[in-house]
Amino acid sequence: MGGGIVAAEEQTGFSHLLDPNKKWYNNKRLITLNAWIVILLITSCTNGYDGSMMNSLQSLPQWKNCFNHPSPSELGLLNAIQNVGALAACLFAPYMSDGIGRRYTVLFGAFIMVSAAVIQAASQSVGMFIGARFLIGFGLAFASNAAPMLISELSYPPYRAPLTATYNSLWRLGAIVAAWTTFGTYRIEDSTWSWRISSAIQGLPSLVQICLLVSKGREEQALQTLAYYHGDGNVDDPLVQYEFNEIKAALDSDRHVAANVGWKSLFSTPGNRKRMRIIIALAFFSQWSGNGIASFYLNAILTDINVTDPTIQLLINGIIAIWSLFWALLGSALIDKLGRRVLFLSSAIGVLLAWIAQTVSFAEFWQHQTPAAAHSFIAFLFVFSAAFGLGFSPLIIAYTVEILPYHLRAKGLTVFSFVVSLALIFNQYANPIALGHLVWKYYIVYCCWIAFEVVFLYLFVVETKNLTLEETAAVFDSK
Template identity: 80%
Template sequence: MAGGIFAAERQSGFTHLLDPNKKWFNNKRLITLNAWIVLLLITSCTNGYDGSMMNSLQSLPQWKDYFNHPSPSKLGLLNAIQNIGSLAAYPFAPYLSDGIGRRRTVILGASIMLLAAIIQAAAQSVGMFIGARFLIGFGLTFAANAAPMLVSEISYPPYRAPLTATYNSLWNLGAIIAAWTTFGTFRINSTWAWRIPSALQGLPSVLQIFLAWFLPESPRWLVSRGREEQALNTLAYYHADGNPDDPLVQYEFNEIKAAIEFDSNVVANIGWKSLFSTPGNRKRMRIIIAIAIFSQWSGNGIASYYLNQILTDIDITDPTVQLLINGILTIWSLLWALIASGLIDRLGRRLLFLSSTIGVLLAWIAQTVSFAVFWEHGIPAAAHSLIAFIFLFSAAYGLALSPLIVVYTVEILPYHLRAKGFTVFNFTISLALIFNQYTNPIALAHLAWKYYIIYCCWIAFEIVFLYCYVVETKNLTLEETAALFDGKSAIEEITGNGFGSVLHDGQESSKEKDVAQLMEIEDIRRDSQSMTKNA
């Protein structure tokens, strides 16, 4: 097992090509690039805003009165309809991302979400409110499919993983804005108490509609469309101050070209079946589907959408207190997710995934015990400890199950499968969410604390799965990570398709050096397999 861990410590082939003095804060073009990336990252805010807003609205008497105090089943529909809208868009999202490009797909999604937010804020009936939430989910699918891929594909190499991990972390920023907005409008004695938060859900979309036209397009998408000169110029402008002959730019450009040529020459079928057509792809999809499910079935669905019901069950019924707890919890969650995003390349994916799920399990067991003691004996201290353990749970969840799932999914998928594979990931999340949003309020109403025991067993299974199957990918480029899963034959094919022209330390490398460099990645793959067998 140790061999796999040590192998993963090796540095990527581009590391020695980096200027050690070039940082995100002292280079104007990196500052500009990262500003554009922030515009993409806020896509996740819309999703986080939605979950927290719906949680908060359930504490608002104005919202409950206007919609005649929705029953548990109606509440489930109100929460789940956004994900049903997402499901409706999934068949189209990857074709748009690969067809019209990442940037235009983000703009299309933002336009649909802005229209939906306007309808939601103006809702005159529960049906109109449900319809608007369906449209929000429909538009979000397009933006959420393209945005994280574009972040990963344009980032400066050392910052790729932390920035892509920040994408999902900013779910919590959206949740913070929604929680505190609703807390602020709570005292408005009219329907504007919930209409204002509903309208503000469209703010990120407004920014993207007006500014995303100036974003750089993915160099990988440009190469796939035969626009190689534009791809090279994009890499040169943002990664090397406009120098197309820079060794790092040449490395990236030739690596992208070789990988895409390999995809087009070797992979005859790039349809949906190709996601499961090879052993490497099956390994990818097994992990991707699993972490998508784990991200929603680890108990977080209760805290995200039904915190007010839990607080009510432990006799914390004051809407002001409920909204305050929700607002503080969202800030706490964002803090831990951002910390984990910054440490992703130092600690590695395996350590963070395992630490996160073990922490989630321990915190969830503690919540179960506290809830049971209060429910059976009515001890106030048990209710207070439950709140404390909810915060500990949120911190543990933020170590991996929030920030890592998107970056890990994007980086283990090769370019030709990235849009479709990421769609499967989001589709799986939506299915898991719909199940949670329908079952959680009903199960909590009937089983109360006993429902928590089911999650205890499931989270224990998650730990075993992640220990056995997660492969370490830190400090690798997207193309190197693809070779990690596809093995020696893919490496040899890629090295034969253009890596001989990659520059090292300003000198032209021989093909033998390139092969040796990528053979190290094959060693990581082989050691990772050994680690899995030993586990």
């Protein structure tokens, strides 16, 4: 569907057109639609798999021996190079999403990631491994630009916000698969297959997308697609007509306005500057809230608190991934009930309190080597993961897509992805070096930064619950 539905993630403007008895679980066509959307949702799994896999590989003696025990700076490069690849593709992704369509852009990215996963699994040197990870990031930039927009544009209105929020939450599903795969392959002793299997499986979500999205065949026209999935085949259904008229309005805007919309337009009006201030801040917050340490360097911090057994480290990594997915999916389900501000602020405050508690526990262990302090640190690590998963995981993509008007959506999402990659590159390269030199004192830096995040979110995040596109635009553009 070329233009896509431009209604907001809420259904206030057309709630009277919805059949209250039509649920996703009692309508075969909605079940089919949601099945296709699930294929798009797993795009995020590749990204989550990557972080957890790199975390787990650092606990594998077989991987460390194969690559001559990488130093902290080398670990930083191995982790950051994926996002360097994403940065290289960022400027091209929105043009492909708008030019050849969302679905074909997802497929393009998926083909690159499958090829890269094969190269990664076959790596014979650090350089080959780094090159493969660059390609994974390059392909992921295309897929992750198009997939959340297509999810938002295809979803049946009452489920649009939860489904879009679920997109980033499934980062955790990829992390679960990586953590437990590596936990199992760790037992393949004296063999490089202990890490090669994990590296190859990273391409599995993309391979599923290629097989199923290609088999779907030629895209139908917008009206027929809407009628089939949203109106049980009736092109005269009031909801279908309502949505189709919005598509025509969006395409008309695309012809007469968006053709002249450049990157400067993202900052050309007070409303757009307000949007971009929030989006850029959320991009940094999504990676600079302490999660960059827990996601990529869990091995290092567990070693610092004297948890050195690889089996225990891998087990903690696997359990945290499952725990985090639960809270992220809960946040996705509550997005329409609690609203965006409540979830964002609850998440940020919870993250701040948990991080302060981790800092105190870490300092106590480092100074007095108290086992109880190490145990409390691990407990607060779980509290931190729950708090982060509740709000940040589901909202950062969903809210970004939600507040951007159609003609700015692809470019705005690209800016978000670009800033995320910049933040990740800094985190992944700086964190192991800073942890090596400052140890627990480095946690104080994050305490101050997360406190700033709480204040920013309270002052600037706009509630969009129960607002249509026009009402959301009015809030941002002061109309």
